[in-house]
């Protein structure tokens with residue numbers, strides 16, 4: 616019999632490493648969490664140097680976190696953003712984070728999303744995307760970001776997703792360098 620389910624989990628350290636009660640005010644605080652998650656993922660050896668989180672936009676309530684889990688779970692789709700979006704949708708109990716009566720949600724990612732994650736951002740129902748490191752920073756490590764073009768961002772913006780890039784870029788990039796200096800695997804390069 617083939618498998619009948621796919622299980623997506625946080626690494627063991629993550630639930631305890633995050634302050635779930637805190638209100639994260641503003642882009643810098645929210646990005647600091649995404650970058651901290653990316654760094655912890657590298658230091659603990661649980662995946663690639665990418666972290667993400669979903670917040671309620673107005674209140675700064677943390678809904679879900681995500682770290683790259685591709686190698687840990689043997690699944691090429693489990694980028695940090697994907698894990699955060701999946702966990703957020705599981706938490707709110709819906710396939711969309713933009714349903715009627717819901718607070719607006721935003722996705723904060725330690726790096727510019729790849730083609731897959733940018734697509735998922737659109738389908739997820741988040742109203743805002745905040746990015747740290749630039750795709751050039753990731754491609755220096757030979758991580759492939761796929762077919763993402765300036766028009767891709769314009770496409771999301773035209774559909775009501777506000778996009779902010781380069782928040783705490785230097786801090787986010789440091790984690791990429793940390794990963795590279797540690798000889799971590801480039802799983803899609």
Ligand SMILES: [Zn+2]
Pocket residue numbers: 694695696728729730731732733
């Ligand atoms: Zn991605």
